[in-house]
Amino acid sequence: MSPRTTTSSSLLDPHGTGRVHWLELPARRDSVRDARHGVEERLTGWRVPRELCADAVLLLSELVTNAVLHTISGRILCGVRLVTASCLRVEVHDYDYRHDCANVARPRGRPGPGDETGRGLFIVEQLAEAWGVERSALTPGNVVWAKLGTCA
Numbered sequence: 001m002s003p004r005t006t007t008s009s010s011l012l013d014p015h016g017t018g019r020v021h022w023l024e025l026p027a028r029r030d031s032v033r034d035a036r037h038g039v040e041e042r043l044t045g046w047r048v049p050r051e052l053c054a055d056a057v058l059l060l061s062e063l064v065t066n067a068v069l070h071t072i073s074g075r076i077l078c079g080v081r082l083v084t085a086s087c088l089r090v091e092v093h094d095y096d097y098r099h100d101c102a103n104v105a106r107p108r109g110r111p112g113p114g115d116e117t118g119r120g121l122f123i124v125e126q127l128a129e130a131w132g133v134e135r136s137a138l139t140p141g142n143v144v145w146a147k148l149g150t151c152a
Helices: 032-047 048-068 120-127
Strands: 003-007 020-026 075-082 086-094 130-135 144-147
Touching: 003 120, 020 032, 032 075, 048 075, 048 086, 048 120, 048 144, 075 144, 120 144
Parallel strands: none
Antiparallel strands: 003 020, 020 075, 075 086, 086 144, 130 144
């Protein structure tokens, strides 16, 4: 399955403002790069401030990596919405029906300098104004969402 943009706007853009972007990607490691590039291109086109764009791309990268590594999904659905000029919402949906979002581990501390993993949700926690995990309304799995920037 190759990356593709989808027009579904069910969660991110309930009022149809047009400032929403979806990517459906195979759940493979190289999809992390595709998600980063696709979202960065769209946010640049929307003229999102450079720092907010960089934070959103890093945050999305971490969420996609977690979905690829920690689910049995064959694909993932990534979305970004420009809520205001200074606020973004990012979502990553998996198709892993086996896991209940209540069992998602929250960051408990900082990984040590020698640790090779364990920074993903810590980075999300540091970048996001708010974030959470819930059952997806678009897939049989979960959605991890985050808001970043200056959101009301």
